Amino acid sequence: SQQGEEDPQALSIQEGENATMNCSYKTSINNLQWYRQNSGRGLVHLILIRSNEREKHSGRLRVTLDTSKKSSSLLITASRAADTASYFCATDDPGTYKYIFGTGTRLKVLA
């Protein structure tokens, strides 16, 4: 079964607006990662946040992690049409090399 569940499933915004997507997971983790998938392509790693971190930034991306609520959010500021993609969270399966991916959020940024 899926470890991570993203919310919303789909999001449509205007260029320049901020996009926020959320991920909830079920079990304890060591870290959580966010990936982007453009249509017809493989997933591309965006950012990793460790369980002892609460917030992390990378360019226009901001990720937060709340381990007490077992949830994370990805914020994309000043969105661009090129940000149109599906975004997935992935959590590690502690003690293994496995990652479990969520269901994804389909983001559409309108020019």
Add this chain to the structure above:
Amino acid sequence: DAGVIQSPRHEVTEMGQEVTLRCKPISGHNSLFWYRQTMMRGLELLIYFNNNVPIDDSGMPEDRFSAKMPNASFSTLKIQPSEPRDSAVYFCASTRGAGGPGTDTQYFGPGTRLTVL
């Protein structure tokens, strides 16, 4: 670095035929993962290898699926016989595997889109 290489990119076959998907991980990476992605079930981990050894194949749907990694630079996923419900995009990913479990970035290949008629 060329990244993770998968072949073929597209495969159309008829039910009952054998299908072999191929993957070349990034040189120096120690772990390799096979995923299947469908609209209904999302991204599912099928099997993963560490240092060429299959570690967890609990995601392999049934005996018709098999995977091998004969050396550090090559892996195959085989479906025999194929069925229409196997139609999906199959991804291969690799990680450096140097930082210990759960610490690595996964690098994905472009995927193989399989259609079984």
